[in-house]
Amino acid sequence: MSDAPKAQNLTWHHGEVSKDAREKAFGHRGATLWLTGFSGSGKSTIARRVERLLIERGCFACVLDGDNVRHGLNGDLGFAPEDRKENVRRVGEVSKLFTEAGAIVLSAFISPYRQDREVIRERVGAAFIEVHVATPLEVCEARDPKGLYKRVRAGEIGQFTGISAPYEEPLDPEIKLLTAGQTVDESAEQVVAYLITQGIIAG
Amino acid sequence: MSDAPKAQNLTWHHGEVSKDAREKAFGHRGATLWLTGFSGSGKSTIARRVERLLIERGCFACVLDGDNVRHGLNGDLGFAPEDRKENVRRVGEVSKLFTEAGAIVLSAFISPYRQDREVIRERVGAAFIEVHVATPLEVCEARDPKGLYKRVRAGEIGQFTGISAPYEEPLDPEIKLLTAGQTVDESAEQVVAYLITQGIIAG
Numbered sequence: 075m076s077d078a079p080k081a082q083n084l085t086w087h088h089g090e091v092s093k094d095a096r097e098k099a100f101g102h103r104g105a106t107l108w109l110t111g112f113s114g115s116g117k118s119t120i121a122r123r124v125e126r127l128l129i130e131r132g133c134f135a136c137v138l139d140g141d142n143v144r145h146g147l148n149g150d151l152g153f154a155p156e157d158r159k160e161n162v163r164r165v166g167e168v169s170k171l172f173t174e175a176g177a178i179v180l181s182a183f184i185s186p187y188r189q190d191r192e193v194i195r196e197r198v199g200a201a202f203i204e205v206h207v208a209t210p211l212e213v214c215e216a217r218d219p220k221g222l223y224k225r226v227r228a229g230e231i232g233q234f235t236g237i238s239a240p241y242e243e244p245l246d247p248e249i250k251l252l253t254a255g256q257t258v259d260e261s262a263e264q265v266v267a268y269l270i271t272q273g274i275i276a277g
Numbered sequence: 278m279s280d281a282p283k284a285q286n287l288t289w290h291h292g293e294v295s296k297d298a299r300e301k302a303f304g305h306r307g308a309t310l311w312l313t314g315f316s317g318s319g320k321s322t323i324a325r326r327v328e329r330l331l332i333e334r335g336c337f338a339c340v341l342d343g344d345n346v347r348h349g350l351n352g353d354l355g356f357a358p359e360d361r362k363e364n365v366r367r368v369g370e371v372s373k374l375f376t377e378a379g380a381i382v383l384s385a386f387i388s389p390y391r392q393d394r395e396v397i398r399e400r401v402g403a404a405f406i407e408v409h410v411a412t413p414l415e416v417c418e419a420r421d422p423k424g425l426y427k428r429v430r431a432g433e434i435g436q437f438t439g440i441s442a443p444y445e446e447p448l449d450p451e452i453k454l455l456t457a458g459q460t461v462d463e464s465a466e467q468v469v470a471y472l473i474t475q476g477i478i479a480g
Contacts, residue, residue: 090325091332099332122293129294129302134337136378146400147370167350168371175339175380197349 096176102133102275104173106198107265109182110191110244111207112236113222114214116253116261117182120207123262124180133275136172138165139182153233159190166194173201178274186235188242203272205265206247211236213254299379305336305478307376309401310468312385313394313447314410315439316425317417319456319464320385323410326465327383336478339375341368342385356436362393369397376404381477389438391445406475408468409450414439416457 097103107124109117118139128135144151148164151157162185172179185191195202214236215223226234233239244250249268251261270277300306310327312320324340331338347354351367354360365388375382388394398405417439418426429437436442447453452471454464473480 091329096332099335100337126294129299132302134303134378134380136374138374142374142377146373147367164350164367167352168374170349171339171341171345171371172375172378174345175337175375177337177378177380 093174100134100176102176102178103201103273104176105178105201105203105269105274106169106173106194107178107180107203107205107249108169108185108191108194109180109205109207110185110247111209112211112214112241113184113234114217114219115207115209116258117184117207119258120251120253120261120265121180121182123258124265127262127266128178128269128275131275133178134176135178135180137180137182138168138172143168155233159187162187162190163193166190166197169194170198173198178269184235184241186239186241188244191244203249203268204244204247205249205251206244207251207253207261208243209253296377303337303379305379305381306404306476307379308381308404308406308472308477309372309376309397310381310383310406310408310452311372311388311394311397312383312408312410313388313450314412315414315417315444316387316437317420317422318410318412319461320387320410322461323454323456323464323468324383324385326461327468330465330469331381331472331478334478337378337380338383339380340383340385341371341375346371358436362390365390365393366396369393369400372397373401376401381472387438387444389442389444391448394447406452406471407447407450408452408454409447410454410456410464411446412456 109121111117118137121137121139125135125137143165147168148161151161162183165181165183169179169181191204195204218224222231222234225231226237235241249265251264253261269275312324314320321340321342324342328338328340346368350371351364354364365386368384368386372382372384394407398407421427425434425437428434429440438444452468454467456464472478
């Protein structure tokens with residue numbers, strides 16, 4: 075165990091840790107970075123790269139994505155429309171819990187519907203940052219990291235976002251990542267730069 | 278924003294943050310402290326006091342309890358037996374996510390059934406620490422901070438843990454807090470001392 079810094083002279087309210095005291099102790103604000111985009115757009119990869127950069131800076135950061143949510147918290151949910159909606163709702167609520175705990179949480183989910191994302195924005199409040207991983211569909215399909223597009227084209231999967239189900243692009247995202255023209259590292263640095271300009275993390 | 282420490286020389290695996298790298302960066306291990314006990318036993322109060330002590334030590338700590346879970350993540354659940362079970366299951370899964378993110382999460386829920394708690398223990402693994410807030414029922418009823426026992430006795434609430442529904446005490450909890458004989462601060466210090474002896478936080 076390293077000798078972690080002690081947070082001195084914090085102000086406490088009613089025995090609880092105030093938002094300000096928590097920010098002062100952690101050295102950064104809590105936030106939800108909500109990464110939305112097609113399957114294969116690079117959401118999780120970019121989220122994990124940003125997480126690493128933030129942890130290197132001493133921030134409390136973590137990633138929520140299908141890998142750690144679908145088999146656990148949302149293991150009771152399938153892929154029917156109402157289950158997908160509930161999947162996104164729960165992840166939004168967990169993102170809120172992490173944000174209130176002072177973490178910078180990177181939530182990487184296709185989340186194709188504008189209204190579902192807006193509900194989370196309202197729930198999380200000002201700490202919600204929508205990140206559009208704007209990889210064109212044809213690029214995602216050419217990459218096809220999980221072989222899903224191939225299966226869709228073979229008729230093995232129905233209701234696939236971008237092919238047979240809608241994707242509603244963010245109209246005014248806080249961050250738009252034009253991943254076709256930049257590396258994963260450049261996308262990650264773009265996100266970190268945004269957090270600095272917003273005063274969420276120190277420069 | 279304070280000048281947060283930078284975590285240097287971490288080892289990264291496949292672009293992701295390994296458990297070891299995260300622990301080294303944060304200066305402590307992740308853990309779930311699961312506080313179980315009767316309504317009015319002091320679970321949330323003790324959890325918040327421990328959270329404060331941990332944050333003063335520079336740890337990433339947070340509390341999950343009815344206040345921040347029942348109206349959000351579990352706002353779709355009522356108080357029927359199957360809903361209570363699902364309430365505890367989801368909180369267990371969220372505790373796992375916080376623990377894997379490297380946080381020390383204090384989850385304060387009556388969680389009366391041994392089997393429900395054992396499921397969470399299995400899911401979280403070695404980082405699960407059961408804390409029995411062993412306040413006697415008569416003390417909880419005398420305190421009655423939310424006026425619930427009064428309402429139970431008046432017949433306004435059915436199925437109340439300890440009165441008309443069972444509470445299955447932990448058989449071998451990692452920590453047992455005999456709150457009738459000590460202050461909230463003493464209980465909180467007992468928890469912190471345990472974390473130090475286990476090497477979860479630095480001494």
